[in-house]
Amino acid sequence: MTVALTYSGRRFSTEDLDLMRQAANDYAALGITEIARTVCQWLDWKRPNGRLKNHECRLLLERLRDEGFLSLPALRHSGKRGPRILALTGMSDTQPPIHATTADLQPLTVRLVSPSEGRLFRQLIQRYHYLGYRTPVGANLRYFIESRDGRLLACLLWSSPGWKMAARDRWIGWNATQRKRNLQYLVNNSRFLILPWVQVKGLASAILSCATRQLPLDWQRHYGYRPVLLETLVDSTRFRGTSYRAANWICLGETAGRGRMDRYHQRQETTKLIFVFPIHRKYRELLHATKLTRKTMTNDRSLRQRTARAISRKADSDSSRARSD
Numbered sequence: 001m002t003v004a005l006t007y008s009g010r011r012f013s014t015e016d017l018d019l020m021r022q023a024a025n026d027y028a029a030l031g032i033t034e035i036a037r038t039v040c041q042w043l044d045w046k047r048p049n050g051r052l053k054n055h056e057c058r059l060l061l062e063r064l065r066d067e068g069f070l071s072l073p074a075l076r077h078s079g080k081r082g083p084r085i086l087a088l089t090g091m092s093d094t095q096p097p098i099h100a101t102t103a104d105l106q107p108l109t110v111r112l113v114s115p116s117e118g119r120l121f122r123q124l125i126q127r128y129h130y131l132g133y134r135t136p137v138g139a140n141l142r143y144f145i146e147s148r149d150g151r152l153l154a155c156l157l158w159s160s161p162g163w164k165m166a167a168r169d170r171w172i173g174w175n176a177t178q179r180k181r182n183l184q185y186l187v188n189n190s191r192f193l194i195l196p197w198v199q200v201k202g203l204a205s206a207i208l209s210c211a212t213r214q215l216p217l218d219w220q221r222h223y224g225y226r227p228v229l230l231e232t233l234v235d236s237t238r239f240r241g242t243s244y245r246a247a248n249w250i251c252l253g254e255t256a257g258r259g260r261m262d263r264y265h266q267r268q269e270t271t272k273l274i275f276v277f278p279i280h281r282k283y284r285e286l287l288h289a290t291k292l293t294r295k296t297m298t299n300d301r302s303l304r305q306r307t308a309r310a311i312s313r314k315a316d317s318d319s320s321r322a323r324s325d
Helices: 014-026 032-043 054-066 115-128 166-172 176-185 203-223 242-246 283-287 294-298 301-324
Strands: 005-007 010-012 109-112 141-146 152-159 186-194 229-235 250-254 272-278
Touching: 005 054, 010 014, 014 032, 014 054, 032 054, 109 203, 115 141, 115 152, 115 186, 141 203, 152 203, 166 250, 166 272, 176 186, 176 283, 186 203, 203 242, 242 272
Parallel strands: 186 229
Antiparallel strands: 005 010, 109 141, 141 152, 152 186, 229 272, 250 272
């Protein structure tokens, strides 16, 4: 066992690891979830909005268990053992085809998936996205994109960024300490699905343009801070990233072919194209900063103007829709 380790952007000392082992021993009767919450409270391991990072902590505890550093109580299985299989139902069946122009469908609505719609979102991704659905680790937001008449067009999932990507990190120009400190200000577009029955030229780039305006507002509201840079990975054996290029995302090159979180240096079969999209004009300065404050994050006139315009457009859209109804 090493004397210290870095996980999910945080450095844990020998004393921190000993404390985790103590919690695992003293609170074994409470179960893994409660142990993780206890460790988060002891180490003040929280998100910027104050919520405990108990999910990440649980994954770290399971890793330490697998390495023989500590023991965890057995899982309390409530169903069949093995990977959870996402059951598909009629709610995600193919719908009548949509043939239109992008202008016919606008204004597009980019809205968060409600708790009652979570099952539909998971089924659509599992059924029609080539990567399927995986429960995201860490902060994440899920979106449905709808046409002006309320027809469902696409699904978007935003989640935590990759831990290391050489091309991205060189482009940002940060060192390991800066990356560890400010990685949370990057957000990854981990799933983008236009439903297969939607055949509309130019729709993907239009969705990306709307989504990149909406995401910072929702991320601020849910997690207490505003991201400054977006990223995504595109499988170059399947796609060229045309929609991202059309939406002014920047292609930085390819990944090294390792796993997304780059923990165990496991090679993938294919490399992926890296695209980024700055959503703050001083993104490099901020990602190099020692400490980011709310004042620093919002002291961007162009961003405030874009945000105000986005809110105004949404209000006009809602008003027009109400009149038409």
